[in-house]
Amino acid sequence: MDPDDGDAAPDGRMARLRAQTVRAGTRARELDRSPGLQRAVKRLRDALPGDSHFGDPLSLGGARHTEAAGRAIVGLTGDRPGVTRELGLGGVQLWQSVLERFGRGGGEHELVLVFTDLVEFSRWALEAGDDAVLRVLREVGDAWEPPMTQRAGTVVKRLGDGLMVAFADPAAALAGVVEARRRLGELHVDGWTPRMRAGLHSGHPRRVGGDYLGVAVNTAARLGDAGKADEILVSGDLLRRLDATTVTARRKRRVRLKGVSDDLEVYAVEPV
Incomplete structure (x- = not known):
């Protein structure tokens, strides 16, 4: 063997x-x-x-x-x-x-969630090149983050050409967005002026680490994505938490947002 x-x-x-x-x-x-x-x-x-x-x-x-x-x-x-x-x-x-x-997905505290991004940024970036894109993103960050943080907003994350911020106070959130939009309007980088849009919604998101999750986050993000250049969209829930004497609001009846409630009221707002 x-x-x-x-x-x-x-x-x-x-x-x-x-x-x-x-x-x-x-x-x-x-x-x-x-x-x-x-x-x-x-x-x-x-x-x-x-x-x-x-x-x-x-x-x-x-x-x-x-x-x-x-x-x-x-x-x-x-x-x-x-x-x-x-x-x-x-x-x-x-x-x-x-x-x-069943009411178990929300956090304990009501927050205002803000999403902003730059309109037509991707199209411009294709022609501008990487160096110009980096210059724009740096200057945009310097322009729109301070108005948020100076009003007690917490920058949750930076999304390339966008921003997610959480606030405790709805008036402070709207004021931060309006000031950020004004400061962006003063930028002129390589012949291009960045223009932003924003979405705001209030709710009880659940905190996971340094991030938030839940329907309220998704709703705010969809609002931010649906706006036109320089437009600020808010939900009816958030609008009712603002002082009516400080803003003008126009109902947007034809806005359809994926993944949110069909009865969500959407308004374009401007400070008085």
Whole structure:
């Protein structure tokens, strides 16, 4: 009997096991990338309660927005489309919707959430080049952050050409946005004048680390994304917390925001 025969069988079993593992991994990747399965999962997400767009740059705050879990899922899947990614995000979408429905998704304190961004920035940046883009972003940061922080606003995160800020006082939040808009109007960088839009909403977001999550955050972000150049959009909830003698408000009836309540009232406001 060959003394090496005893080792040959275990080695053969290990080789077969490795081959089976490789085949299983390949099959799993094929299923994960299946267009048909991805479409089926997308239809499922559309039918589930909550924001079916959860996981896009806006709902994650430009790589982060409402959910630590959502950020982890996007990170683990390499930010690529796939069945696993969509199922994971769908689960978080449903979980968040259930928490909000039963009143367990909110934080203890009411906050005003502000989202701002630059209008037509991406289009301008394509032609301007990286050096000009960096100059603009530095000057924009110097222009619009101090009006927020000087009024007790907390910068939650910087979103490239945008900003998320949390305030305790609605009047201070609106004043900060108006001053930031004025200061941006004075900038002229490489022949371009940055123009901003903003969305404000009040609610009880849940704090996770240094970030916030919840329906209130999503609503404020969608408001910020829906405005025109120099426009400040607020929810009806926030408007009712402002002194009516200090602002003029115009109802925006044709605004449709994805992932928020259909009965949300949207107003464009200006200081008196």
